[in-house]
Amino acid sequence: MKTVSYHYDVQKIKTGIVHIGVGNFHRAHQQFYTHKILESEDQQEWGICGICLLPSDEKIVKNLKAQNLEYSLTVCGRDGNDEVYKIGSLRELIWGVEDPEAVIEKLADASVKIITLTITEGGYNLDKETGAFILDDENIQYDLKTSGTPSTVFGFVTEGLRRRKLKNNGGITVLSCDNLQHNGNTAKKAFTTFIEARDKELAEWVKANVTFPNSMVDRITPAVTPEDVQRLNEKSGLKDLAPVYCEDFAQWVIEDDFIAGRPSWERAGVEFTDDVTAFENMKLSLLNASHTLLSYPSFLMGYRKVDQAMEDQNVVKFIRNFMDTDITPLVPAPENTDLEDYKKTLIERFSNHSVSDQVSRLCFDGMSKFPVYIIPNLSIMIKAGMDLTRTAFLIASYRHYLKYKTDDQGHSYEIGEPWLTAEDQKLIDDEDPVAFLSVSALKGTDLKTSAAFVDLFVRFVRQIKNEGTGPVLLSILK
Structure with missing residues (x-):
């Protein structure tokens, strides 16, 4: 089995992307593409800050922090030949349950140009029959009325954008990486509906300063069981608390609509298009x-x-x-x-x-x-x-x-x-x-x-x- 280490100095990598939902697919897909472009010195402002918002995220947060946010990705070949990559593109990790203020401040940071999401198909809170955002959801109502800590991804992003606007920190792109038809349009509907209900002045700012490109993502990435952790580490010779494995096929097609700039992901095989x-x-x-x-x-x-x-x-x-x-x-x-x-x-x-x-x-x-x-x-x-x-x-x-x-x-x-x-x-x-x-x-x-x-x-x-x-x-x- 071939093990491939990264060849960039992680201390020089700056954070330009915030990702919400640091699950297996994200770590096998977006992190992998980003890891590949960080080899180029002109791309090293595009490191990723991971954000986890759920109590159930505690284990993955602790495991990744215990190993300086690095982890192994085993790419399983259809020919039976596997490759192991050491991934270093995850440069920060914030657990919202532990430090919600740090989440909001990072979303408002001027150096962050893109917010990416893997919050699952059901995470956009849309009615399955009408497609409308469900405003009367209990957690949504709490976030619409509270002046304290948000409880949903919509509340956190909205507060981050509000501070971004107040600080004149510029526009930002919200990029959904979930398996949804027109996932950018879906994200736009969900977030803008919430923001309109929460803060109409902010909603006007979002119209001019936030873009929501559609994207198509593809890479089969199984769940990782404790038995898989042992199996993967035995094969790689590593002692990884949070290994991931996936197939050898990967595809990412994105509409090129990034208001504040983007990484040169095309160098790693991403296809940019006008219509996905x-x-x-x-x-x-x-x-x-x-x-x-x-x-x-x-x-x-x-x-x-x-x-x-x-x-x-x-x-x-x-x-x-x-x-x-x-x-x-x-x-x-x-x-x-x-x-x-x-x-x-x-x-x-x-x-x-x-x-x-x-x-x-x-x-x-x-x-x-x-x-x-x-x-x-x-x-x-x-x-x-x-x-x-x-x-x-x-x-x-x-x-x-x-x-x-x-x-x-x-x-x-x-x-x-x-x-x-x-x-x-x-x-x-x-x-x-x-x-x-x-x-x-x-x-x-x-x-x-x-x-x-x-x-x-x-x-x-x-x-x-x-x-x-x-x-x-x-x-x-x-």
């Missing part, structure tokens, strides 16, 4: 939607690792049929992109034994994923009279996964649905399968109005319960 729509549509509709399609049926069939599921040719055929028949007609390929090659590469990436991603990670937070990855294209498919077999089977599998919490082998499991509401739970518990079609994850379209979809869905619900997920999948492929 075609790229994000391709990625969300093919990679993310296929991950969701794979997740619940595979988990119910007993698979716990993605590469193991991909050894089942029925699963592979199911995914390829979805890509080729359901999605390809709806996805125009971006310029200079071969869609067939892209789909072939996706199958290779899912099958990467060295990554061996967790199926449970793909199942996590379906309530936020379905509205982004599945529902937009499903709405088009229904209107166009297309084949709804695979999507109806997926949603029937999702209901079974949430309702029964037992797989085909009789193994029980816990679900991870942080945005599941009490109303959602009532609809899941309802013995009438059609009630499930009103859960918040599916409200982007009224599935109950499509007789063709309802018939397929109800049939699959009953078949999965009576026969098991695997046999029903096989019947779809015949």
